Amino acid sequence: MSAVEVRGLSRSFDGREILRDVSFTVGHGEVFGYLGPNGAGKTTTIRILLGLLAPGAGEVRVLGRDLASDDDARARVGVLFDNNGLADRMSAADNLAYYAGLYGVEDPAERIDELLALVDLADRRDDPVGTFSTGMKRKLGIARAILHRPEVVFLDEPSSGLDPGAQRMVRDLILELSRREEMTVFLNSHHLDEVQRICSTVAILAGGRIRAFDTVANLTSASGRPAVTVSLADPGDRARACETVGRLPFVAGCDADGGALHCTLADPGATPDLVAALVGANIRIEEVRRSSRSLEEIYLEHVGRAEGGA
Amino acid sequence: MSTLSVIARREIRLALRNRGVLITAFVFAIWFPVMTAVGIAAAAGGDAAAVSGGIAAITLPVGVFMGYIFCSDAFLREKRDGTIETLLCAPVSLQRLWEGKALGVVVPAYLTTLLAAAVSIGAASALAEAPVAADPLLLLHLAAVVPVWIAAAAGLIGAAQLALGMRENQILGFAFIFGFIFLIGGLQAVISGGSGVSATAEAVLMAVGLALLALARFIAGKVTKERIVRTIP
Numbered sequence: 001m002s003a004v005e006v007r008g009l010s011r012s013f014d015g016r017e018i019l020r021d022v023s024f025t026v027g028h029g030e031v032f033g034y035l036g037p038n039g040a041g042k043t044t045t046i047r048i049l050l051g052l053l054a055p056g057a058g059e060v061r062v063l064g065r066d067l068a069s070d071d072d073a074r075a076r077v078g079v080l081f082d083n084n085g086l087a088d089r090m091s092a093a094d095n096l097a098y099y100a101g102l103y104g105v106e107d108p109a110e111r112i113d114e115l116l117a118l119v120d121l122a123d124r125r126d127d128p129v130g131t132f133s134t135g136m137k138r139k140l141g142i143a144r145a146i147l148h149r150p151e152v153v154f155l156d157e158p159s160s161g162l163d164p165g166a167q168r169m170v171r172d173l174i175l176e177l178s179r180r181e182e183m184t185v186f187l188n189s190h191h192l193d194e195v196q197r198i199c200s201t202v203a204i205l206a207g208g209r210i211r212a213f214d215t216v217a218n219l220t221s222a223s224g225r226p227a228v229t230v231s232l233a234d235p236g237d238r239a240r241a242c243e244t245v246g247r248l249p250f251v252a253g254c255d256a257d258g259g260a261l262h263c264t265l266a267d268p269g270a271t272p273d274l275v276a277a278l279v280g281a282n283i284r285i286e287e288v289r290r291s292s293r294s295l296e297e298i299y300l301e302h303v304g305r306a307e308g309g310a
Numbered sequence: 311m312s313t314l315s316v317i318a319r320r321e322i323r324l325a326l327r328n329r330g331v332l333i334t335a336f337v338f339a340i341w342f343p344v345m346t347a348v349g350i351a352a353a354a355g356g357d358a359a360a361v362s363g364g365i366a367a368i369t370l371p372v373g374v375f376m377g378y379i380f381c382s383d384a385f386l387r388e389k390r391d392g393t394i395e396t397l398l399c400a401p402v403s404l405q406r407l408w409e410g411k412a413l414g415v416v417v418p419a420y421l422t423t424l425l426a427a428a429v430s431i432g433a434a435s436a437l438a439e440a441p442v443a444a445d446p447l448l449l450l451h452l453a454a455v456v457p458v459w460i461a462a463a464a465g466l467i468g469a470a471q472l473a474l475g476m477r478e479n480q481i482l483g484f485a486f487i488f489g490f491i492f493l494i495g496g497l498q499a500v501i502s503g504g505s506g507v508s509a510t511a512e513a514v515l516m517a518v519g520l521a522l523l524a525l526a527r528f529i530a531g532k533v534t535k536e537r538i539v540r541t542i543p
Contacts, residue, residue, distance in 0.1 A: 013540075047539060050399050051399075051535065052395065052398055052399070052535050052536065052539045053535075053536050053539060053540075054536055067399075068535075071401040071402070071403065072401065074399060074400065074401040075401035077399070079396060079399045081392065081395055081396055082392070083391055083392040083393055083395075083396070084393075084396075085393050085395075085396025085397070086393065087320075087324060087393065089324055089327040089328065090320075090323065090324065090327070094323070098316065098320045099400070101311060101313070101316035102313055102316055102317075102397075102400045102401070102402055103400065103401060104401075
């Protein structure tokens with residue numbers, strides 16, 4: 001049984017189709033990235049999974065249960081929306097104590113102290129949340145979401161509105177939590193760098209459909225043709241190197257950038273032949289590395305295709 | 311501790327920390343009774359029963375209005391901020407969430423209504439020179455009828471605020487205030503009649519209050535999470 005299962009999910013609002021036959025699964029303990037442009041239907045999917053909206057068609061399950069009708073199953077799930085779910089007029093500790101009461105957390109005082117220390121807010125425990133910065137609120141929101149040790153936690157744009165330092169802090173926190181608490185993380189984001197760093201699996205949603213669903217490693221290595229970056233010892237050899245490479249039948253394309261050649265290969269096993277051809281032309285090579293495409297490139301390609309109606 | 315009391319205690323705490331709501335409630339609890347006490351005293355003269363009737367008549371709308379004031383913090387603010395969405399994901403039914411919030415509204419609304427009643431009794435007694443505090447029907451009115459009406463108001467207003475969008479809630483707010491002004495006009499007519507508190511009137515008011523409470527519960531049962539989420543601004 002998967003932690004999250006979505007099968008043939010569709011949903012429309014006011015005659016406009018937001019989700020069309022969406023299917024994917026998330027395994028236990030995975031950090032799953034759900035990517036898509038604004039308005040793609042990411043938050044709608046999360047809301048349907050959490051039982052806040054009904055599916056138009058299809059079926060969703062979290063931990064094998066329907067959260068819309070199952071209070072006990074909801075106790076095993078955590079969620080962080082954009083607003084953090086915190087009351088500004090209450091202190092950090094009181095906010096956590098409230099949710100501890102709702103979720104029936106055992107020994108709440110100890111758990112609250114542990115989490116406040118983890119998110120580095122122990123010294124602000126009695127301060128009203130309204131006095132906190134956006135980053136501090138987000139950290140407290142994450143602590144609130146995992147307060148009851150959920151098996152699955154849904155994080156909806158956890159880094160939005162944060163400065164780069166705070167984004168990194170949130171990213172590190174998510175990674176630490178997934179390791180320490182062994183929870184499944186469902187990360188809804190369009191911070192592609194963040195997703196590439198922390199997620200094991202991703203799904204790209206665009207135009208209401210899933211355009212790609214695979215591990216990050218598979219997506220970034222298997223998409224498109226293999227590519228190799230060759231760093232030249234002498235940048236002055238660039239023109240000659242381009243000419244040499246351009247004559248090779250197994251090279252599909254070559255771009256030069258400073259002292260480096262970016263070659264796209266027609267044959268994945270042709271890297272040694274490429275190196276031999278350059279050495280044979282008396283071109284000194286400093287470094288050769290297989291280059292993979294970034295998640296951002298793959299994302300933009302899928303979203304671009306969806307927007308182009310492909 | 312039950313989830314009902316967890317939710318209610320939090321709403322009471324939040325109400326006590328909302329300076330704007332508290333100031334509005336206290337100003338209303340003092341200003342309105344003093345103003346109406348002048349009318350009550352003038353109409354009743356030295357008739358203590360008539361003064362009791364006047365005070366009983368104003369405490370119901372005051373209680374309902376207090377319920378409205380505190381609902382704006384417990385239900386509407388939570389929806390406007392979007393934090394209601396997180397609460398809806400907790401292992402608590404929507405009905406229980408509504409009950410807890412309504413209870414959290416009733417407590418401060420009832421306490422401020424009692425303050426308004428005390429100010430009314432003091433002011434009217436002084437102006438009419440007719441002490442009314444010992445009237446058992448007035449005490450019954452304050453102890454039983456008023457809290458039931460406040461609970462019904464909190465339940466109905468809360469359910470409406472959860473179900474309606476922000477624009478509809480604005481219209482509801484204006485309608486409520488205009489309705490309240492209209493009610494005051496009607497009450498002044500009742501007060502000037504100089505009638506006292508009667509057991510029959512209290513029984514009818516109690517029955518109506520309980521019916522409204524049942525209606526509130528029925529309406530709240532019809533509100534869905536989807537309806538709430540789709541009307542979050």
